[in-house]
Amino acid sequence: MSFRISVSGAAADAVRRVVPELVADRVASRITALDATLWGPGAEDEASKRLGWTEAVAVSRPLLGEIAALRDELRAQGVEHIVLAGMGGSSLAPEVITRTAGAKLTVLDSTEPGQVRAALADRIGRTALVVSSKSGSTVETDSQRRAYEQAFRDAGVDPASRIIVVTDPGSPLEESARAAGYRVFTADATVGGRYSALTAFGLVPSGLAGVDLDELLAETQAIELALAVDAEENPGLILGAAIAATEPRRDKLAIVADGTHIVGFADWAEQLIAESTGKQGTGILPVVLGADAPELASVAADVQVVRLVDDAGAEVFVEGTDGEIRVSGTLGAQLLVWEYATAVAGRILGINPFDQPDxxxxxxxxxxxxxxxxxxxxxxxxxxxxxxxxxxxxxxxxxxxxxxxxxxxxxxxxxxxxxxxxxxxxxxxxxxxxxxxxxxxxxxxxxxxxxxxxxxxxxxxxxxxxxxxxxxxxxxxxxxxxxxxxxxxxxxxxxxxxxxxxxxxxxxxxxxxxxxxxxxxxxxxxxxxxxxxx
The missing domain is CATH 3.40.50.10490 (Glucose-6-phosphate isomerase like protein; domain 1)
Structure with a gap:
């Protein structure tokens, strides 16, 4: 299987109690059918514009040839260093994708002067910059782009030959980038930033850095059917219930990388879950931990542990006293399962998982x-x-x-x-x-x-x-x-x-x-x- 999950203790109790209700309400198939009513009337307008991530594989696959051609073109020009200017999901997804694949990508997601200066000083003559922003109004990304434009000019390099922009169609950034002669990739506008791992925002910088995107999308496609069906074995329903429906609710989710081949996944999951669920005085707080973190020596009653491992076992339920969730799988499958699970958790919590009001x-x-x-x-x-x-x-x-x-x-x-x-x-x-x-x-x-x-x-x-x-x-x-x-x-x-x-x-x-x-x-x-x- 491309994804496995085992649950025990309070998490298993939550799955037994809640997943049958989710199946009866056809939550999985309705998410896949882009049903914006799942999260209540107050969320319907936002949700109607934010469910495109369920179709990311089909929408993104046509981009792969264009990304590969640009990678070859840049390499022919002597470019060996890809830098990504982006924030939130625009940077965290490419970071986990490239680190897991062993590809080199400099992620510039800071405005600290020393960190920016060091990035600018690193092989500027052999560098290409990917600027990722849905609107282009993100102040960090705009500032980083300006700094690189100046650095390219100072090095005698035409910025138009080295800057690639990823943005939403029709955004102010698309307009200004095309006017400047930059290469532009537009992403699906119906996908929010934190759900955008498998869109152009995750794929363009990762592909330019050398990741095999065909393999990543194939991994994702292998789990799509299992996530779409209304069945008690649906991994997205199981994970969503396990993290959001324990009684009493364990609202701190300790995410522990413990033998997984995926590098940095907890940081990506942290922003997905925290920004999606932390609102209206409720939410799930992800806490990224090492395998020997002090919190694991004696797990508090309000903490749910989820371990990222390389073999979670074939069973959905594992009876035991540790009360942990264990997940394993390919990177592509993990990305989509956690997106589904987070949307399911939003329904369980009674909040809109697609806005970020604060x-x-x-x-x-x-x-x-x-x-x-x-x-x-x-x-x-x-x-x-x-x-x-x-x-x-x-x-x-x-x-x-x-x-x-x-x-x-x-x-x-x-x-x-x-x-x-x-x-x-x-x-x-x-x-x-x-x-x-x-x-x-x-x-x-x-x-x-x-x-x-x-x-x-x-x-x-x-x-x-x-x-x-x-x-x-x-x-x-x-x-x-x-x-x-x-x-x-x-x-x-x-x-x-x-x-x-x-x-x-x-x-x-x-x-x-x-x-x-x-x-x-x-x-x-x-x-x-x-x-x-x-």
């Missing part, structure tokens, strides 16, 4: 700060070279780094989670992510980790629209050297600072406790933070 609030706040560009708020105090700011409930009782962290963690409810949000160069400072396990061991609660600003297009929706039981630790890197954005009145450093400040202000408006630490030397400051966490 993502825009952080964008608006960031744009306001860029327009006004006020002086940064003074730090409450500075300790060990780290500037400390935060919401009054956190800062008011703190006098040093240790006490600030202590107060933040005291705000963590018994059913809550801690979110670490690192607006830091993730290529130069991967060690910052090590703080996740340290904090999980300290708190005994689930801890999510997101690189800023990319998480704003992922878990950012859940943090503001989901249950109000999160506390937030922002880590902001002060750039050593800023970088201008051509023809923009702000720099990359000002942009990422506005994104961090804007999101912190929106979280505070929602009553979420926030502690912001500004780092001057992340490698050094991580050690100070380890000591302060204890």
């Amino acid at each position: 993502v825009e609030s952080a964008k608006i706040a960031a744009r306001g700060l860029l327009d006004a560009r006020p002086e940064p708020a003074p730090a409450a105090f500075v300790t060990d070279g780290i500037e400390v700011r935060g919401t009054p409930d956190v800062i008011g009782a703190a006098s040093d780094l240790s006490s600030a962290i202590e107060v933040l963690l005291e705000e963590l409810p018994a059913d809550g989670y801690l979110s670490v949000q690192a607006y830091v160069d993730r290529v130069a400072h991967p060690e910052v992510e090590e703080l996740r396990d340290v904090l999980a061991a300290r708190t005994g609660r689930p801890v999510t980790f997101g690189w800023g600003p990319r998480f704003l297009h992922s878990t950012g929706q859940y943090h503001k629209g989901g249950p109000a039981h999160g506390v937030f630790l922002q880590l902001v890197q002060r750039p050593v050297e800023d970088l201008a954005i051509p023809d923009r009145p702000f720099t990359f450093g000002e942009l990422i600072a506005a994104q961090a400040s804007g999101d912190a202000s929106v979280l505070a408006e929602h009553g979420r406790p926030v502690l912001t630490l500004t780092l001057t030397d992340p490698s050094r400051d991580v050690q100070a933070l380890r000591a302060a966490i204890g």
